[in-house]
Amino acid sequence: MEKDVEGAKQTKESECQNGVKKPKRKFPGFRKNLLDYFQEFTGNTGIHGFKYMGEQERTSCEKFSWVILFCVSLYICINLIIQTYLKWDMSPVLVSFAKSPTPVWQVPFPAVTICSETKTRQTVYNFTGAYDRLTHGENLTDDEMKRFSDSSLICDNHLYNDGKKYTDSDTIDYLMSVAPQFSDIFASCKWTLLNESCENFFVPLLTEEGLCFTFNMLNRDEVFRDRVYLNDKYMSHGSHSKGWSLEDGYPKDAAKDTFPRRAMGAGSYAGFFLVLKANILDFDYICKGPVQGFKVLLHNPSELPRMSRQYFRVPLNQEVVVSVKPDMMTTSSGLRGYNPHRRQCYFPTERYLSFFQSYTQQNCQIECLANITLERCGCVAYHMPHENETKICNSGSQVCMFEAQNELLAMDVDAGLQTAASTEVPLGCDCLPACTSLTYNAEYSQATYEYEKMFEAYRVNITAEWPNTHLSRVTLFFKEQQFITSERNELYGQTDFLANCGGILGLFTGFSFLSIIEILYFLTLRLMCNIKHYGRHYWSGSVRLLDHPQYRNPKSKD
Template sequence: MIKQGSQKAELLAPSLYQHELRVEPLALGLRGLLKRKRLAGPGAGMRMGTGAGAGAGSGSAASAPEPEDDSARAPRHRSCNNKVYAVWNYFWLFMEISSIHGFNHLTTRHRSLWEYIFWIVIMVLCFAGCVAIAKSTWTRYSENPTVLSMDRDRYSFKIQGPSITLCAFKAYNEKLFNATLQKQGNTPMFNTFLRTIFNATYKNFANLNDISESFGDFIKPVNYQDIIYQYRVINKLKFVSSYDDVIKKEGLPKPAQTQVLTEMGFCDTYNNEIAFYLDPAVWAGNSTPPTQNTLIYAFESSGMLLSKVMNIKQFSKGYIHSAEEMPDAGSRYSVMMETEKYLEYNVEALAITTSKEARSLSVKQRRCRFLHESHLEISPIYSYTFCRMQCRMRLALSICHCVPHFYRNNGRYKVCSVRGMKCLAKHSEELIKLRDMHNHRIECDCLPLCDRTNFKIWLAGSMRWHLGMQVQYDMKQFPTMKISRDVLFGFTDVLVNIGGTAGLFLGFSILSLVETVYFVTLRLFWHIVKLRRQSKLM
């Protein structure tokens, strides 16, 4: 019985010895490898035999080996109670059975130090390449996933008609103005002061250069806006369009004529969707934007779109623009109304639309905004020119420590007095062009509208007209093309690209991800529980 037990122990001892050394921590480094080589010298077999004999000597008391588990697979170390070695051993276990390529080369026995270094370098390079390509893919998705393409299905187009804005050179009531001069004393200095306040623009502020900075202190700057609103001229312009028959047939209200306060003073706007938000009455809460605002549209089947403005009484600058925009100080006027003139302009439209898929992207990805995506202080809705107006207001505040009175302020910022308006006149070029003294562009973070219509305007003809000033602007040729913004590189493409890259460099897959999560959650929990039980038994 003793002989049979010793033979069984001799057979069992080598396997136990190999099982104990099957995983050797990489942290031993070169000293551990050199020590193994010394142990593997000519006497290694004798030492192995001695170990077997020792096992045989106690074979009668030995029992069958326990089933293999995490603690058996992990390398055993003299300082296994140390937390650092416990963590390292668990990580070694993960590398040994992980499906991620490369880890198996680091846990294989009987390799030289240079082989370990070689595979570590290869894995680091593969990981770096995977991260670099994945980062490039994500950058493309987060910054430029859209594409602009041409759409030539002209029979399905619905093109928004142009809006027109007329800004009179004298936007105040001359009779009330003269009466005020007589009451306060008709002096040249007071005359210049009032006219500058009523026709306030960045360029007109230069008229105050010869006036004392303390002049006009009897009028508080915060009241300038209320005064010019009371003295404004209410123009009775007449707008007609070939689209009026469609509006009448469908029982819709006619497009509204709105008087607005802009960086060019008071202006009258027709066929516009956002003009109400530049109305001082709306700012003061005395009026609300209409719930239904009719706009003019053009279709392929409707033929030419003809529009005309009549009964113009004053010299004016005119702007023909998109119905979702308003002119600002940097806009170029397209119409100059003169005495007894009939002007005719041709208009060519180019519409830009955004698909439903692109609408779900973020503003940064689209590089454009919709009307409801406003981040502005001066308006609850967004437009490119509104954003530029706010940028000018902030620039004026930073340079002159005040803002002009023609902005929607609501008491947030100091309104410029004569001293402040002189400062604005000094920096008018910077404010209008939004460029600093070195001609560097000032960053305003103003994005275009996602859905908009751009217009190209040119003068078709002019003639003498004894029935007052009139302007006609016609869209005689319906657009044959529009620009569509769509998603070129979506989130599905991101998953495919990053997944393919991870699989190519590391052999990483969804199963590898699940395996990793499993190792750092459920299996780690039970591993810790088992270690604590073992420590209590010891």
């Protein structure tokens, strides 16, 4: 053996000495090396169909067929993945029922706001008489004209629109003084079998219906921010929520008689009873039309009521029985990472209101209306939240306020019809629902309230105690002991999206996460290691990939 090696060396040296050189072997170029590298990848990858594209013994027709089949499968995959993405992007939220019912004592009893249909007491100010004199061409003094102009603010807005555009807080004080007072409306109250004075339950409140009275609503410093100007006698009762919030509910250590008040159960025995009264001598059929009685609205204790939007009537000489069913919507914490317009709600920390302490959809709408009215008219309505320096609109601005309200409604409709992406802020107020919301659905029934017959049976002279008075009775209570809350949950999270994409790719192409790693491996680490091992001429054509010892077929002669 050693002799053979030594002989080969001598032969090589003699050839070199004689000037004879061994012919160089011809290697393929860059394109051929790239093709060989691709054949190696297709022979090892797990992606369906690639193996047949790279096999040398396959005909061009077979390879082309497999390329077509792979492209068709890839096209189907892309379309299905796009549909999956759109579903994930457009409908990430599923509204479902909670797993267990919620007892009614875990939510507050509804705030009850009551407004009389009589806006100006005829015994204090005769609006009908002033209107009749004005329409018949009689001259009113400046004082009479001012009182009539101010009074028209709480009447139908078509009655008088020719007064001054602006006024001040003295007008509000005047309007509240001519409206029916507390003692003119409430006869008796009873809460959960406890007879107490109605003054312990109700506080005065300013609404678009004038002076109203509300029960179980949060104190003014828990509803409004400090910048809001409001006379201290309105919405101030001194009771505070003691840790209650719409999102978190009552604290675990909250007492049974906490505030806002909560019912201990369902049924009329745990409800709220009211007897309301109205003086015939105070009725005014010009200011608000032919209907007399009361408007009642049930609402969340943390939001300001809008009496012109939702209410039910309590007619005179009628008993109205109202069975209430809470409707609560919550949102899972898993949706906090989503854009508010994708989940279609705001968490409390995501939307700041300038006038209100807590965000609700209704509070947002009231604030937006006040801002638009101030921008368009230079003033706000007397019942809107505002700062001390803000001007109050008088009768001369009623048309402007009406147009501002219509403009806001049109903006909200345009925002609802808008087709922009969900991540963009839409037009209008952008008052999405709160992620935790509480409303009260009510069922009503009524019957004739024959109180005169009842007092006559008790031998009580009702006309002597309440002359010229009509009475109405209202009973409110929870309909059922428990109710089912609704929840917003993730319908299609990131995990579901990836799982569906992986399933589609695996079904049509056999593609997986490791396939990505495999491709990256061949394009980076494998390539760099080969270049490092075989030199910088790896792709230059001086070295053929399949000629390397690690790629050779062991059965080949070479």
